[in-house]
Amino acid sequence: MRIDLDRQKGSPSVVRPVGSVDVDTASMLRDTLRQMAEEGAESVIVDLGEVEFIDSSGLSALVSGLKALRSKGGMLSLTRPHPQALTALRLTMLDRVFPIFPTIEEAVKQGPSLP
C-alpha cells in the first residue's frame, strides 16, 4: 500500500491509500491521519477509490484517525468505497459513524459537519 496526499489551502485534505489496507499496512494510514490531526487539519477526506481490500485493521485505523481529528475539532469523511469496503463498513455499523460520499466533489460540497 502507498498513500497519496493532496493538501490545498482552504479546502479539505484528501488522503488516498492505494492498494490493500490490512494488518501489514494499516498502521501507516493510522499514523498519517494522526499526524494530520496534530498539524491541525480540520477536514480530511479519506478517498477509498483505490483501496481494493480493507480488513478490520484498516477499519481500526480509520476510527483512530477519526477520533484524533475529532479531539482537535476536525472531521473525517470517506469517499468512493469499493463494494468490499462498503460491506465491511456496514457489517461493523461504521457506515453510521463516517459520512460516506460517492465522489470527492460531493464530499467537498456537502462539507463535513459534526453530527
Add this chain to the structure above:
Amino acid sequence: MERWLGDSAHLLGEAWAGLTAGALAIYVEGALVPGGATRPSYPPPVRRALEDHSPLEALRASRRIWWVTAPDPAAGGGVQIVAWAAEDRGWGTLLRTWSVMLSHLVDVSSTAAGLTSELINAWDRLTFLYDLAKIAGQHSDLGETLEAVVRLLARVVSVQDVVLVVARPDGFASFTSTGKEVPLPEVLVESVTGAKRPLALEEVRPALERAGSPLAWSGDLLVTPLQGPGGPGALALVNPPTDRFDAHDVQLLASVAEQVNALIDAAETRAEREKNQRLEHELEIAAHLQSRLLPLRLPEVPNMKAAAFLRPARRVGGDFYDAVTSETGGMLLLLADVAGKGMPAALLTALVHAVFISEAADRTDPGDVLQVMNRRMFPDLDRAETFITAVVLRLEPHASTFAYASAGHVDVAVWRGAEERIEFLPASGLPLGVEPEAVFRARSVPLQAGDEVILYSDGVTEAEGPNGALFGSEGLSAIISATFPASAAEQIQAIVDGLDVHRADRPLRDDVALLLVKVGDESGDSVHPFVLPARRASVVDLLERARQAIGGHSFGGKPAEPYFVDEFVLALSEIVTNQIQHAYLGQGGRIEGRLTISSDQVGADLFDHGVLFDPPDSDRLPVDPANPPERGYGLRLARALLDECGYTRIGDGRNHWRLVKRAKGATTL
C-alpha cells in the same frame, strides 16, 4: 623489456594458475610485463598496495585473496607480483620467493650484458621452482609427489643424494634420489627439530653420531626441518667431501623446504577433498539403493487407503518401512527403526527388508513375523551390538479388527473417527536383537469405518522445537484430529508439515518414518488440510489456497460467486490473524486445520495451542456512532460475514474455531 622476462611471467602465471586456480601479473618499475598471465582490474586495496610498495600481506577483496609483493630492497629492478587465489595455502611464501628470484634476475641482467653464469644459475632455479609447483598438480598421492620432488631436486642442484623424511600418520616415510633406504630416519628429523634454518653438518653431527646414524659420516650434509601432515620431518642434501655446500645452497634449501611444506599441505588438502568426494558419491549410491528397498507402491485393499513417508536425518538412515499384500487380499505392514543413524544403521535396513520379504511375510500372525525376524537377525544384531524396534500390522479387507505386534517400538496410534479421539497402543515385546528366543504376542484391536491406524518412528514424537519442547504424541494427535477426514496422503503431508513448523529452522536430528492407513470410504466433501506457522506471511498463502479451492468449486451446480469467496476469505483472514495476535501474542506457534467444501457450504476448522481467547462482552454490543471503539472489528466482521463462527476451548489446551458460510444468500446489501 627483455624477452626472457616475458617468458618468466608466462611460466610463473601458468604455475600459479595450476596451483591455485587464480592468476597473477608481474610489474617491473610499475610497468606490466607483457606475456603475464593476466591483466585484471584491481579492487582499491590491491591498487593501493601496488602503489605504496607496502610489505606483502594477504588481502581479502572481491571474494578473492590478493597478494602484492614489495620490491626486494637487496636487489634492484623494482619487481612486484600481483596475484589472486580463491584460498590461501601459504601462497604468500611462494610469491615472495618468486619475487626475490625475479628481482635478482632483473638486477643481474641490467648490470651485466649477456648471460652470465649467475644468470644461468638463477634461471635454472626459477624453472626449478616452476617445475616444483607443477609437480603439485600432477600427482594426487603425497608419496608420489614427494618422490618427484626428490628426483627433481637432485637433478637441479646436482648433489650425491637428496633425503626427504616426513612423518605420516603411520610412521616416518623417507624418499631419496638414489633410491637407497635412509637408516634411522627419525634421528635425522630429531637433529633439526626446532631449527629455523638449514643446519650444516658440523651443527648436527654430534646428535647424529650419538644416535648412530651413518649420515654423521657423510662427506657434507645440509639439513632443514619440514612440517609434514603427521608431525615434523626433514629435507637433506648429501655430497662427497670434495664438494662442500656454500651459502647459495643454504638459501636454495631454505626456499625449497618452504615449497615442499606448501606441497605437502596442498596434497593433503586434495587427498582429503578427494576422499570426501568419494564418500559423498558412495553415500549418494547408498541413498538411492535404500530408497529402492522401499515398496514401489503400497498394497491396495478394498475399503482402505494407505500412505507412507520416510526422511532420513542424514543421507541414509535407520528408519524403514515395508509392505506386502497377503494371500487373503489384506496387507501386512512393517515399520522398523534400527538403533543409531547414518550408514551403519542403513546397512541393517537392507537386512530387515531381506528377512521380512523372504522369510517372514508369509506368516499370518504379526507376532510370528517378529519372532522369525528376531531369530534370523539375532546373530547379526548381536555381533553389531545393536537392536531394532519394529511394529507389524495386519489388516484384512472388511474385517472388524486388525492385529499388531510391536518389538519395543513406540506406541501405535489409532484414530477413532466416529468419536474423534485418538488411542495409543503399547509395545508387546522386546526389541529385535535382544533375546534370541523372545516371544512376540499379537494383539487384536477393533476397527471400523472412519478409523485410522498410524505407525511412526520416534523421530516424529521426539522432534524438538526451538525451546526444547517435543512434538510428542500430542502434536501427532493434534494434527490427525485437525486434518481428519482428509486423504491418507494429505494427512501424512500435514504431519510432516507440522514437524517442520515445530522444528522451525533447527536441523533434523532423527530419521522420520510414517505409515497411515485409513479405513472406510473417503468423504464426499472436498477436504483441504493445512498446517502453518503462526506468522503473517503464511496466512497470505493460506488465504490464497482457500481462494483457489473455493473459487474452483461449484455450489448447487453454479460456480462460486466472487463475493462469496471474498467474504469467506475475509472472515478466515480475521480469525487466523486473531489467533496469531491473541492466542500466540505474536510470538509464533502452529496453526492447523482444514477447509471443508461441500455442495452447499464452506467450512473451516482452525486449531491453535495458544492461550484462551476471552473477548470483552462489549465486542458483541452495537457500535456507538458517537464513540466508536478503536479495536475489535475483526470478530464483528467475521461474525457478520459467516453463518457460524464458534470458538471452543478444548480440554487438552487447544483453541478450536469453527467457521461456516452457506452458499445461499449474500451478506452484501
